[in-house]
Amino acid sequence: MRSRRVTTAAFATAFLASGWIVAGPAEGAEMHGSVAQVIQVLPAFDNPEGAIFSADGTHVFVSNAAELGDKTEGLAWGEGIGYISKLKVLESGKLEMVEPKLIDGLTAPLGMGVLPVATGTFPKGTIFACVGSAPFRTATGEAVTDPARMRTKLLAFDESGKVLGEIDTGSGSIFEEINGSPVLLINALGFDGDGNLYFADTAFGGDQFEPKFEGKPGLWKIPAASLDALAAGEKPAEMPTFLMVPGFPDGVEVSPKDGMVYVNTVGPVAGAPDPANGGIYAVSDMTAALPAPVDRDLGALDGLDFTAGGTMLNSQIKGDVPVAITVTCPGGKSTALAFDPETTLSGPADVAIRRSSGAQLMVIPELTARDSTPGDDEVTVVLLPADFDGACMK
Ligand SMILES: [Ca+2]
Numbered sequence: 338m339r340s341r342r343v344t345t346a347a348f349a350t351a352f353l354a355s356g357w358i359v360a361g362p363a364e365g366a367e368m369h370g371s372v373a374q375v376i377q378v379l380p381a382f383d384n385p386e387g388a389i390f391s392a393d394g395t396h397v398f399v400s401n402a403a404e405l406g407d408k409t410e411g412l413a414w415g416e417g418i419g420y421i422s423k424l425k426v427l428e429s430g431k432l433e434m435v436e437p438k439l440i441d442g443l444t445a446p447l448g449m450g451v452l453p454v455a456t457g458t459f460p461k462g463t464i465f466a467c468v469g470s471a472p473f474r475t476a477t478g479e480a481v482t483d484p485a486r487m488r489t490k491l492l493a494f495d496e497s498g499k500v501l502g503e504i505d506t507g508s509g510s511i512f513e514e515i516n517g518s519p520v521l522l523i524n525a526l527g528f529d530g531d532g533n534l535y536f537a538d539t540a541f542g543g544d545q546f547e548p549k550f551e552g553k554p555g556l557w558k559i560p561a562a563s564l565d566a567l568a569a570g571e572k573p574a575e576m577p578t579f580l581m582v583p584g585f586p587d588g589v590e591v592s593p594k595d596g597m598v599y600v601n602t603v604g605p606v607a608g609a610p611d612p613a614n615g616g617i618y619a620v621s622d623m624t625a626a627l628p629a630p631v632d633r634d635l636g637a638l639d640g641l642d643f644t645a646g647g648t649m650l651n652s653q654i655k656g657d658v659p660v661a662i663t664v665t666c667p668g669g670k671s672t673a674l675a676f677d678p679e680t681t682l683s684g685p686a687d688v689a690i691r692r693s694s695g696a697q698l699m700v701i702p703e704l705t706a707r708d709s710t711p712g713d714d715e716v717t718v719v720l721l722p723a724d725f726d727g728a729c730m731k
């Protein structure tokens with residue numbers, strides 16, 4: 338590849354151009370045979386990027402990335418004004434706000450994941466969130482050029498909002514020691530069943546600093562046994578490992594079906610070079626070469642999650658691509674998700690699915706690009722009918 342460089346300006350321009358994405362019967366696209374029922378649109382957020390269900394499925398946490406909108410010319414998250422909301426899942430599947438700002442004062446909270454096992458430091462069910470990413474500016478829109486001020490990290494908290502610890506991935510961290518670049522855009526994370534943590538660095542945003550620098554887009558693995566040492570600021574016995582992923586990886590999740598780590602790419606949203614042109618990779622070995630993508634040419638992918646039956650759903654944020662959510666049956670090619678009633682999604686980002694038998698709830702945060710009115714951006718809740726995974730067999 339000639340260059341992996343993409344400018345913050347290009348990223349922002351693409352977001353500006355991406356506009357509103359209309360989800361519904363996408364012309365020409367093959368549709369999945371089971372239709373998502375839209376049960377709620379909740380306009381109560383500020384550029385919501387990520388959603389996650391609590392371990393017992395009774396609550397949903399939403400990350401509000403707080404993009405600055407008309408305070409800046411280019412896309413930038415506001416330093417220290419991002420937050421995480423807590424909502425309760427009602428019997429109907431609808432969500433009810435419990436605490437709009439459960440955790441406040443964050444920069445660019447994005448994807449989240451739930452720890453499936455206990456470590457010495459973190460109880461089972463601890464929520465980890467990606468925070469601190471570039472591109473960001475001060476809350477009033479002033480430029481930030483000191484790279485030391487970029488504190489990307491994994492923030493760990495419990496369901497009451499109590500912060501239990503954090504793992505530094507920014508300037509001077511072990512992650513920079515390993516591959517020569519601090520983590521620039523820590524976008525999403527997922528755990529496997531043993532508690533190993535995987536996260537994606539999209540690595541946009543190095544242009545805001547002086548001197549400018551290029552990040553390294555790719556997938557990181559933190560062994561479960563190393564979480565505590567890293568949170569204590571110590572060198573772990575087993576170091577994190579890095580796998581370069583071209584095309585600017587964004588969403589990541591471990592399949593409950595085959596145990597592989599799936600990661601998608603968002604590069605095309607910024608016109609950035611992406612050999613998969615909005616694709617999905619399945620990784621089983623962090624030390625082997627990246628395999629060919631399992632699917633490609635899907636637009637600009639953001640979120641990624643699985644149903645109980647191992648059906649994969651990816652969200653798509655490029656405005657000129659009509660399919661907003663793709664559905665990929667195990668071993669199959671991707672189709673489009675249809676909604677009833679038809680709905681408008683404004684940048685569907687890091688989706689969450691509550692895996693269960695019967696109908697499964699899916700929460701879709703809409704990142705709403707460059708929005709200037711905080712507090713009214715949407716999260717859409719849909720029900721994937723009981724026959725959703727079964728429709729893969731037909
Ligand atoms: Ca905003």
Ligand SMILES: [Ca+2]
Binds near residue numbers: 386525587588639686
């Ligand atoms: Ca994302």
Ligand SMILES: [Ca+2]
Binds near residue numbers: 710
């Ligand atoms: Ca708004």
